[in-house]
Amino acid sequence: MAIDNRLIDPDNLIALANKDYKKLAAHIIGSTPKENMLSVDEVIAFDRINQDVTSSRAVTGNKLVAIVKVTRKCNLRCKYCVSWSDRPDATMSFSTMVTMVKRLLSTPNIQRFEFIWHGGEVTLLKPEFFRKLIWVQQTLKTPNQQISNSIQTNALSMSNEWITFIKGIGLPVGVSFDGSPAINDRRRVDINGRGCSDRIIRTLNKLKQHHIQYGALMVVDREITTCEITPMLSNLVAAQIDNVEFLNYVPSNTQTSDIEQDKRLITYREYISFLSAVFKIWWQSFRDELSIPLFEDIVAYLTQETSQHSQCYWDQNCAREIITVEPNGDITACDKYLGTPGSVYGSILKHDLATLYEQSEFHNDMIVEEQHSLRALKSCEWFQFCRGGCSHDRINSLKYDSKASKTCCGSRELFNTVAKYASLAREA
Ligand SMILES: C[S@@+](CC[C@H](N)C(=O)[O-])C[C@H]1O[C@@H](n2cnc3c(N)ncnc32)[C@H](O)[C@@H]1O
Numbered sequence: 001m002a003i004d005n006r007l008i009d010p011d012n013l014i015a016l017a018n019k020d021y022k023k024l025a026a027h028i029i030g031s032t033p034k035e036n037m038l039s040v041d042e043v044i045a046f047d048r049i050n051q052d053v054t055s056s057r058a059v060t061g062n063k064l065v066a067i068v069k070v071t072r073k074c075n076l077r078c079k080y081c082v083s084w085s086d087r088p089d090a091t092m093s094f095s096t097m098v099t100m101v102k103r104l105l106s107t108p109n110i111q112r113f114e115f116i117w118h119g120g121e122v123t124l125l126k127p128e129f130f131r132k133l134i135w136v137q138q139t140l141k142t143p144n145q146q147i148s149n150s151i152q153t154n155a156l157s158m159s160n161e162w163i164t165f166i167k168g169i170g171l172p173v174g175v176s177f178d179g180s181p182a183i184n185d186r187r188r189v190d191i192n193g194r195g196c197s198d199r200i201i202r203t204l205n206k207l208k209q210h211h212i213q214y215g216a217l218m219v220v221d222r223e224i225t226t227c228e229i230t231p232m233l234s235n236l237v238a239a240q241i242d243n244v245e246f247l248n249y250v251p252s253n254t255q256t257s258d259i260e261q262d263k264r265l266i267t268y269r270e271y272i273s274f275l276s277a278v279f280k281i282w283w284q285s286f287r288d289e290l291s292i293p294l295f296e297d298i299v300a301y302l303t304q305e306t307s308q309h310s311q312c313y314w315d316q317n318c319a320r321e322i323i324t325v326e327p328n329g330d331i332t333a334c335d336k337y338l339g340t341p342g343s344v345y346g347s348i349l350k351h352d353l354a355t356l357y358e359q360s361e362f363h364n365d366m367i368v369e370e371q372h373s374l375r376a377l378k379s380c381e382w383f384q385f386c387r388g389g390c391s392h393d394r395i396n397s398l399k400y401d402s403k404a405s406k407t408c409c410g411s412r413e414l415f416n417t418v419a420k421y422a423s424l425a426r427e428a
């Protein structure tokens with residue numbers, strides 16, 4: 001990146017757009033001499049990997065989103081979560097991180113990379129690891145490649161060192177919070193079974209105080225769908241949350257689990273009915289104080305004919321463009337498939353992404369499923385927007401919902417609701 005000298009002038013810094021601020025911060029980290037950034041052993045490891053790992057082959061796709069499980073260790077034991085692990089090898093080593101970045105950035109046709117720092121709980125590690133990750137990205141990227149980073153955290157406890165780091169590099173933050181302190185405390189519990197809303201809210205206050213932008217992520221399971229919506233949205237606002245995304249509950253993917261006994265499970269259609277009900281209340285009473293990008297994208301599509309997608313669900317091509325990286329360098333499909341037999345493609349320590357994709361029967365099945373499903377879904381009047389929706393939801397819909405349609409991804413009720421309200425607003 002060519003740096004405009006005016007960007008370094010303190011008076012000009014105030015006027016920097018967020019995007020430029022992030023680029024400048026990454027550039028400054030990348031300009032640090034390696035001896036000042038890495039330990040002696042890390043310099044040796046970096047030089048060896050940089051020399052040994054040479055070219056990668058092209059993959060189909062325009063961008064790559066890597067959900068990087070930097071550590072699977074966690075300080076919470078959320079009742080619906082199987083993402084944490086306390087195995088001794090649950091944290092990524094420096095060498096694995098460098099090899100992963102080198103192999104991914106060597107993919108010749110990809111110019112846009114999004115790294116999501118994910119876990120487990122990444123704030124259990126020191127920011128130093130991530131400063132080095134940015135340094136490695138900046139050192140290995142080509143001039144045309146654009147790289148973004150973001151963090152997903154449980155916000156249980158965030159050290160001042162983390163706050164300073166996040167602020168300093170303009171890192172977007174996602175925080176998990178399930179609806180209201182009462183609900184959150186029943187399911188998002190610490191190792192001693194204690195709820196953690198008070199600690200999350202303390203972290204949110206800290207983030208607010210430092211003008212750090214964050215959005216909340218909320219898991220929607222059966223309990224949430226039976227909650228009253230107005231108090232739930234009011235509770236989010238009271239907890240200082242002004243941006244929220246929803247995640248439908250993912251039941252266990254393993255073959256041994258007893259789905260009949262799973263009280264959290266909702267079908268995709270039930271999830272969409274819930275979102276439709278939320279939309280109505282949000283549109284009438286909350287849209288000025290609470291941003292819900294999912295709804296805003298649909299409204300923008302209907303009113304301005306833009307096709308901005310803040311969520312992977314409507315982006316198609318997720319089999320090729322979204323991967324999860326395990327702490328040991330294994331590459332798998334999106335995190336939603338965790339535990340599905342065959343979903344590990346292989347190790348990025350051994351092969352480039354193109355080879356891993358080619359070798360994986362699971363990956364090839366995902367592509368076939370997508371082509372097959374999209375043929376039937378294309379006739380839906382909403383296909384231009386949803387592009388078939390999420391592959392994991394499509395598969396689970398057919399598995400758990402005897403009334404699931406093969407010609408609609410299941411989101412039609414929500415789109416129709418948004419269309420009705422948006423057109424009423426236009427007419428008013
Ligand atoms: C696995 S966590 C990892 C990051 C961090 N520990 C956190 O809680 O935000 C990422 C997101 O997945 C959500 N999640 C965990 N288990 C889930 C499940 N069974 N279904 C849907 N979302 C789930 C969490 O609530 C969180 O928002």
Ligand code: SF4
Pocket residue numbers: 074075076077078081082083084119120121154176188
């Ligand atoms: S904090 Fe995140 S990773 Fe940890 S148990 Fe909860 S959802 Fe899972």
Ligand code: SF4
Pocket residue numbers: 312313314318319322334335336389390391392393
């Ligand atoms: S499987 Fe669904 S959630 Fe996962 S990346 Fe694809 S569209 Fe997104």
